Amino acid sequence: xxxxxxxxxxxxxxxxxxxxxxxxxxxxxxxxxxxxxxxxxxxxxxxxxxxxxxxxxxxxxxxxxxxxxxxxxxxxxxxxxxxxxxxxxxxxxxxxxxxxxxxxxxxxxxxxxxxxxxxxxxxxxxxxxxxxxxxxxxxxxxxxxxxxxxxxxxxxxxxxxxxxxxxxxxxxxxxxxxxxxxxxxxxxxxxxxxxxxxxxxxxxxxxxxxxxxxxxxxxxxxxxxxxxxxxxxxxxxxxxxxxxxxxxxxxxxxxxxxxxxxxxxxxxxxxxxxxxxxxxxxxxxxxxxxxxxxxxxxxxxxxxxxxxxxxxxxxxxxxxxxxxxxxxxxxxxxxxxxxxxxxxxxxxxxxxxxxxxxxxxxxxxxxxxxxxxxxxxxxxxxxxxxxxxxxxxxxxxxxxxxxxxxxxxxxxxxxxxxxxxxxxxxxxxxxxxxxxxxxxxxxxxxxxxxxxxxxxxxxxxxxxxxxxxxxxxxxxxxxxxxxxxxxxxxxxxxxxxxxxxxxxxxxxxxxxxxxxxxxxxxxxxxxxxxxxxxxxxxxxxxxxxxxxxxxxxxxxxxxxxxxxxxxxxxxxxxxxxxxxxxxxxxxxxxxxxxxxxxxxxxxxxxxxxxx
Amino acid sequence: xxxxxxxxxxxxxxxxxxxxxxxxxxxxxxxxxxxxxxxxxxxxxxxxxxxxxxxxxxxxxxxxxxxxxxxxxxxxxxxxxxxxxxxxxxxxxxxxxxxxxxxxxxxxxxxxxxxxxxxxxxxxxxxxxxxxxxxxxxxxxxxxxxxxxxxxxxxxxxxxxxxxxxxxxxxxxxxxxxxxxxxxxxxxxxxxxxxxxxxxxxxxxxxxxxxxxxxxxxxxx
Numbered sequence: 001x002x003x004x005x006x007x008x009x010x011x012x013x014x015x016x017x018x019x020x021x022x023x024x025x026x027x028x029x030x031x032x033x034x035x036x037x038x039x040x041x042x043x044x045x046x047x048x049x050x051x052x053x054x055x056x057x058x059x060x061x062x063x064x065x066x067x068x069x070x071x072x073x074x075x076x077x078x079x080x081x082x083x084x085x086x087x088x089x090x091x092x093x094x095x096x097x098x099x100x101x102x103x104x105x106x107x108x109x110x111x112x113x114x115x116x117x118x119x120x121x122x123x124x125x126x127x128x129x130x131x132x133x134x135x136x137x138x139x140x141x142x143x144x145x146x147x148x149x150x151x152x153x154x155x156x157x158x159x160x161x162x163x164x165x166x167x168x169x170x171x172x173x174x175x176x177x178x179x180x181x182x183x184x185x186x187x188x189x190x191x192x193x194x195x196x197x198x199x200x201x202x203x204x205x206x207x208x209x210x211x212x213x214x215x216x217x218x219x220x221x222x223x224x225x226x227x228x229x230x231x232x233x234x235x236x237x238x239x240x241x242x243x244x245x246x247x248x249x250x251x252x253x254x255x256x257x258x259x260x261x262x263x264x265x266x267x268x269x270x271x272x273x274x275x276x277x278x279x280x281x282x283x284x285x286x287x288x289x290x291x292x293x294x295x296x297x298x299x300x301x302x303x304x305x306x307x308x309x310x311x312x313x314x315x316x317x318x319x320x321x322x323x324x325x326x327x328x329x330x331x332x333x334x335x336x337x338x339x340x341x342x343x344x345x346x347x348x349x350x351x352x353x354x355x356x357x358x359x360x361x362x363x364x365x366x367x368x369x370x371x372x373x374x375x376x377x378x379x380x381x382x383x384x385x386x387x388x389x390x391x392x393x394x395x396x397x398x399x400x401x402x403x404x405x406x407x408x409x410x411x412x413x414x415x416x417x418x419x420x421x422x423x424x425x426x427x428x429x430x431x432x433x434x435x436x437x438x439x440x441x442x443x444x445x446x447x448x449x450x451x452x453x454x455x456x457x458x459x460x461x462x463x464x465x466x467x468x469x470x471x472x473x474x475x476x477x478x479x480x481x482x483x484x485x486x487x488x489x490x491x492x493x494x495x496x497x498x499x500x501x502x503x504x505x506x507x508x509x510x511x512x513x514x515x516x517x518x519x520x521x522x523x524x525x526x527x528x529x530x531x532x533x534x535x536x537x538x539x540x541x542x543x544x545x546x547x548x549x550x551x552x553x554x555x556x557x558x559x560x561x562x563x564x565x566x567x568x569x570x571x572x573x574x575x576x577x578x579x580x581x582x583x584x585x586x587x588x589x590x591x592x593x594x595x596x597x598x599x600x601x602x603x604x605x606x607x608x609x610x611x
Numbered sequence: 612x613x614x615x616x617x618x619x620x621x622x623x624x625x626x627x628x629x630x631x632x633x634x635x636x637x638x639x640x641x642x643x644x645x646x647x648x649x650x651x652x653x654x655x656x657x658x659x660x661x662x663x664x665x666x667x668x669x670x671x672x673x674x675x676x677x678x679x680x681x682x683x684x685x686x687x688x689x690x691x692x693x694x695x696x697x698x699x700x701x702x703x704x705x706x707x708x709x710x711x712x713x714x715x716x717x718x719x720x721x722x723x724x725x726x727x728x729x730x731x732x733x734x735x736x737x738x739x740x741x742x743x744x745x746x747x748x749x750x751x752x753x754x755x756x757x758x759x760x761x762x763x764x765x766x767x768x769x770x771x772x773x774x775x776x777x778x779x780x781x782x783x784x785x786x787x788x789x790x791x792x793x794x795x796x797x798x799x800x801x802x803x804x805x806x807x808x809x810x811x812x813x814x815x816x817x818x819x820x821x822x823x824x825x826x827x828x829x830x831x832x
Contacts, residue, residue, distance in 0.1 A: 452643070
């Protein structure tokens with residue numbers, strides 16, 4: 001429709017053109033005359049009439065000039081139709097500085113363009129474009145395409161306190177869109193991450209439609225002081241390339257599609273910022289600070305309950321503390337019952353359930369496992385929770401009521417069971433017939449059987465172990481005593497054997513003496529003495545000759561027990577000699593000689609003393 | 612002690628015969644196989660398989676060769692959907708007698724062995740008799756030792772006395788349970804820490820169970 005209107009007006013002007021067919025005046029303008037590096041300026045060459053003189057774009061070092069469109073305008077002043085035609089050139093600087101653009105037509109004047117360096121952001125970040133403020137306090141940016149508003153409470157806050165804030169981003173429909181969520185500049189505050197799906201509303205501002213994106217969040221100061229808070233967000237905006245008057249026409253045309261169709265806008269990525277919000281942060285007072293204060297700031301209430309009012313000893317139960325209210329729940333903490341007589345306590349765990357979108361209001365539940373160690377009625381003391389109330393500007397301590405728990409004896413501790421239980425169970429078993437479901441059980445035993453005082457096997461009890469231990473020690477002692485007696489027994493046995501042999505030899509000698517057989521007498525006597533000497537000298541008995549006897553008994557033998565041998569040495573040598581002689585001579589001995597030699601041999605064999 | 616036993620036996624007998632006026636029961640520190648067995652039967656009839664198995668196990672310690680105890684124990688286990696226990700022939704043979712009897716047999720064996728050795732030291736006569744006596748005594752001591760070896764695991768076993776006892780990975784009552792024990796299941800106790808017992812099931816799974824959910828077959832106190 002608008003296209004047909006423009007075509008009709010153009011045709012009309014073509015018919016009436018000869019009426020003012022004079023050389024058309026030409027004007028050149030540049031808007032704005034001062035820009036920041038990264039932005040573009042618009043150079044407009046306007047001539048009166050429906051035609052425009054050909055334009056030759058000059059070459060300016062550091063500037064890029066490009067024709068982006070052409071527009072015509074018709075005005076009726078006092079019944080006279082006035083038509084103008086414009087050529088629009090986009091001027092984009094590549095460096096900062098002051099540039100002179102020569103006249104584009106012979107009649108036009110040179111133009112000046114000041115390009116400021118980009119000081120904001122850094123790297124490839126888009127520039128911050130600021131604009132004028134509206135009466136409502138909104139700071140419009142990018143020629144009214146977008147604005148960002150940061151709403152904080154107008155009061156003093158405390159360090160660590162959670163402060164609800166609101167961020168509103170206005171985007172003119174068709175002219176701007178958001179690229180990311182807003183961020184808070186500076187490091188003096190903690191700021192919750194914002195949702196990528198904010199509240200979305202439509203609003204007409206100054207007659208133009210806007211889409212409003214609203215984020216709710218909380219911030220907390222990390223140190224005291226006076227701060228100026230600013231939030232920023234990157235947006236993509238569509239900037240007009242025409243003059244203000246042309247913009248009015250474009251606004252009249254309204255539809256951004258047609259504006260874009262006629263080449264009236266350019267797209268840019270920029271970052272817009274909110275107006276600074278002033279906030280004063282106070283330090284938490286040290287006076288009156290409770291010992292269990294964990295840093296919670298806000299308004300809270302507590303309540304406590306327990307998972308079971310009665311429990312068996314040894315069974316765990318859970319003590320709960322519920323903290324409700326508003327504030328910095330991330331600093332709400334409690335050790336609950338750290339130490340309690342008759343109870344085994346464990347560290348609590350907590351969970352938070354928010355009742356709003358930003359976690360400023362909600363309920364934090366602490367659950368602490370407890371185990372009762374002794375039966376009886378136990379009382380759990382009331383719980384306490386300390387926080388700082390920023391409204392009252394003082395520390396508060398919330399308390400819960402004490403809880404009562406009945407602890408019964410553990411089933412495992414009733415071994416063997418209580419007499420009443422045993423009696424009742426046994427009696428019922430005897431009295432009532434077995435239920436069908438337990439018909440597979442064999443019947444009870446009538447005989448009580450033997451009783452023991454422990455289920456620990458007898459041989460594993462220390463008291464019993466003394467018996468086999470004592471018995472073993474007794475046997476070991478007896479065995480050692482018997483072993484100690486063994487040498488004497490052997491000696492006596494040996495002595496008894498020697499005595500028997502000596503008796504046999506002496507009996508032989510007596511027999512030979514009675515028969516007067518000197519050869520037999522001396523032979524037997526020599527054999528007996530050979531045995532004695534062999535034992536003393538530790539040599540074979542057969543190897544002892546008269547010469548050996550002469551040689552060994554000629555002096556001190558040095559052997560223990562040889563006193564008898566020394567005293568009878570001469571007689572023994574004589575006996576050995578006589579024994580040799582008796583074998584070849586027929587000498588007869590009288591009874592006295594036999595008795596004398598018998599005495600000598602007996603003394604050597606039995607150890608009897610001489611005389 | 613000597614005076615109390617006949618009195619306790621008389622009172623138990625009176626109870627089993629239907630007497631309702633039970634003035635006293637055996638002292639809590641006294642056990643009899645029949646008393647434990649009857650008590651286990653009562654728990655079984657009352658629908659408490661955990662306590663029933665516990666007292667059957669205790670009764671079996673005192674009377675290992677009692678077929679009634681074995682039969683009822685297996686019956687309750689099967690009723691609770693637990694596997695039936697099948698001890699090996701060697702284990703059954705080594706549990707030939709009650710531990711008390713085995714203790715005295717071992718003591719007599721020790722006496723015979725000691726006497727034989729001492730006699731051999733003192734006299735060399737009747738060597739074959741002494742050797743036979745030593746062999747007999749050693750066999751008796753060996754039987755007692757074997758009885759102890761077979762019984763040793765039972766001394767460190769416990770029975771789950773509550774349904775669905777949670778087994779945790781740490782000795783604290785927090786967090787999710789690794790698995791759950793069935794009531795009447797018998798487990799091996801490996802360690803204890805602040806009200807929790809480290810157990811090992813017959814299937815080989817380990818974890819910590821609250822002491823309140825278990826009862827040791829052999830009471831510690």
